[in-house]
Amino acid sequence: MSGKIFYYTKYGNSALFAESLSEKKEISTVELAVAKKRKGRIGFMMSGYESVRRKKIELINNPWDQVADEKTIYLIFPIWAGNIAPAMRAFILGADFEGKEIIGISLQADPNAGAKIDEEFKTIIRDSNGTVKALYKFHGAGPGDVQDKSYYDKLATQID
Ligand SMILES: Cc1cc2nc3c(=O)[nH]c(=O)nc-3n(C[C@H](O)[C@H](O)[C@H](O)COP(=O)(O)O)c2cc1C
Numbered sequence: 001m002s003g004k005i006f007y008y009t010k011y012g013n014s015a016l017f018a019e020s021l022s023e024k025k026e027i028s029t030v031e032l033a034v035a036k037k038r039k040g041r042i043g044f045m046m047s048g049y050e051s052v053r054r055k056k057i058e059l060i061n062n063p064w065d066q067v068a069d070e071k072t073i074y075l076i077f078p079i080w081a082g083n084i085a086p087a088m089r090a091f092i093l094g095a096d097f098e099g100k101e102i103i104g105i106s107l108q109a110d111p112n113a114g115a116k117i118d119e120e121f122k123t124i125i126r127d128s129n130g131t132v133k134a135l136y137k138f139h140g141a142g143p144g145d146v147q148d149k150s151y152y153d154k155l156a157t158q159i160d
Contacts, residue, residue: 003072006063008032008087010047013107013140014076016149020156021074021105032087033060044143051080057090064095072101073130074159078140079108084117089124097130104132105159107140134160 004027007018018029035058038047050057067073077088084092084106102125108114114137125132138155141147 002070003027003074004066004070005029005074005076006032006066006088006091007076008034008078008085008091009076010078010085011141011144012146013152014078016147017105017107017138017140017152017155018074018076020149020152021076021159023153024156024159025074027074030063030066032063032091034058034087035060047086048081050086051083054083054089055086057086059087059090059094063091067095067097067100070100072103072133073097074103074105076105076107079106079114079117079137082113082116084120084124092124092128095128095130097125097128100130101133102130103159104135106135106137108137109140109142111139 003025005018005022007014007029009015022029075088077085104121106114106117118135121135122132136159
């Protein structure tokens, strides 16, 4: 199998999903890290605001370096305030996905959240020269909660 998983997580659910998928596909993972971590209640509100406003945020450790040789790219990320979490948007917009197939996987608290991300996901992947192969949307956990790994093992079996 070839491909690579890039994920962003705040509470750990996307990390567990990445681990489950990495085991199933036998491919490696890269965690996106932000320069400024937001903490506590104020941080939660700031994060929601940044997400609604699609604020540009800074990533560290140059994750784009690890995109080059892969044909299939999996992107796992939470939905924040109805939008793609800013760290994942920053990663996508900074990437060159020329010749690559992109599979998005979003996690959210509300099973109906993220209904409007399809259009934006397609647009920003296209802006980064990639092709969307699929976008999966799953219920993750409520803010601050983390599901058991077995939950994500099961979901991972649904990913082509
Ligand atoms: C700032 C912030 C905003 C959020 N906004 C939403 C939302 O609009 N709708 C929703 O269903 N879940 C929302 N959530 C919940 C997360 O999407 C959910 O808990 C997800 O499973 C977290 O993934 P993680 O553990 O990888 O960080 C929000 C969480 C945070 C931190």
